[in-house]
Amino acid sequence: MLSRKTKYGIKALTYLARQENQAPTSIATIAESEKIPHKFLEAILLELRKNSILGSRKGKGGGYHLMQLPEKIRMSTIHRILEGPIAMLPCVSLNFYEKCDDCVDEDACSVNKLMIQVRDNTLAILENQTLKDLI
Amino acid sequence: MLSRKTKYGIKALTYLARQENQAPTSIATIAESEKIPHKFLEAILLELRKNSILGSRKGKGGGYHLMQLPEKIRMSTIHRILEGPIAMLPCVSLNFYEKCDDCVDEDACSVNKLMIQVRDNTLAILENQTLKDLI
DNA sequence: AAATACTCTACTAACCCTATAGGGTAAATC
DNA sequence: GATTTACCCTATAGGGTTAGTAGAGTATTT
Structure with missing residues (x-):
């Protein structure tokens, strides 16, 4: 069985992939849209960032974004x-x-x-x- | 990841399938040959019996045997x-x-x-x- | 400066996996 | 018919993982 962690992670990634512009999306936005517990999602996105799948920007207007094109x-x-x-x-x-x-x-x-x-x-x-x- | 239970179960079943005659094989024999903890194997074979994969015979010379041909x-x-x-x-x-x-x-x-x-x-x-x- | 939002550490409750213990029961052999 | 063999069943315990929570810290933008 697939863990929730992986399932949430994939859902979050597809959410980001659907965004047309490269603007960062906040954890809160993804968590609400995909019904994922905020803090849990936090840990997942962090792990994806450490593995160079995602990049992040702090501060107002910050958030996460894909480091590569979705097809890559x-x-x-x-x-x-x-x-x-x-x-x-x-x-x-x-x-x-x-x-x-x-x-x-x-x-x-x-x-x-x-x-x-x-x-x-x-x-x-x-x-x-x-x-x-x-x- | 496959649980040990399933892995042990498959190994036990293939052991039985390799036997040429239909004579029952005891838990102890399978456990030793396949290096499976005796009591754990007991529970696994019991479950397979309840699901009509295996049949059993009690008493001396007893043990487990397949209920169908291996190819079935x-x-x-x-x-x-x-x-x-x-x-x-x-x-x-x-x-x-x-x-x-x-x-x-x-x-x-x-x-x-x-x-x-x-x-x-x-x-x-x-x-x-x-x-x-x-x- | 203040607000925003990511970063990190720690913790907890629940659950499942693996394994073991010990006795009960049925059946074959002697 | 007593004994032995081997299945049958319940209970339990330790360890590990998963899912989720809490709170403080840090960096960055406005």
């Missing part, structure tokens, strides 16, 4: 930042690989093979879809 | 029993549908559309793959 922002990137690995198992993850405690032979593991299939498919979708496609 | 057991079924919905969001689930609190218009929800794609793809794999394919 892949959903796989967003997923990895907010939700973590795309793979369903650590032993199947490309970016966060970890060996299983209980697995004697990974190549012979039935679960491993199945989940690699799922990962490849999900990854293909998330790499292909950009923020622009979600508008 | 779809991974989507197993996933739904042990892990729950295949969809990443309740509002995207076919079997466990639930409306989102924060969503005003589901048809206009960007996350919803994205996750429907992911679900359709994952589902296709899990419906197609059977226990026999995992051996």
Whole structure:
């Protein structure tokens, strides 16, 4: 299941992507429009900023804005930042690989093979879809 | 991320599927071979039995056995029993549908559309793959 | 200077996951 | 029919994560 954090994050990003001008949008504006708890959204946008997805401006008229064009922002990137690995198992993850405690032979593991299939498919979708496609 | 419960469950099922005869296999045997905590495995197999995936026999020489041929057991079924919905969001689930609190218009929800794609793809794999394919 | 709005730290309640304990019950074997 | 084997069931506990809250601090614009 997708965490609320990721869900809120994607909704906030699409909100920003729908804005026509580059003017900053405040946390409060996004929170109200998308029905996201203000303080929770605050933390999410901060994390996206630290990962160079968003930029921010303080002071009056400040807020957040996208650092790239919506068509340049892949959903796989967003997923990895907010939700973590795309793979369903650590032993199947490309970016966060970890060996299983209980697995004697990974190549012979039935679960491993199945989940690699799922990962490849999900990854293909998330790499292909950009923020622009979600508008 | 896939829970250990599901992972252990699949491993146990493939172990049973690999057995040539129909003779019952005890929990202890599976637990040792697959390095699964005995008591935890007990609960998992019980759940699979309640869902008619497994049958059991008590007493000496007893144990668990598959109720259907491996090629008849779809991974989507197993996933739904042990892990729950295949969809990443309740509002995207076919079997466990639930409306989102924060969503005003589901048809206009960007996350919803994205996750429907992911679900359709994952589902296709899990419906197609059977226990026999995992051996 | 004052207002605005982002930044950071800390905290909490709730929930789920994993695992364990211990006894109860049914059935096969001797 | 006693014993053993192995399933069946309930309860519980620790740890970790998630979701959300609170409040003070800091930077910037008007």
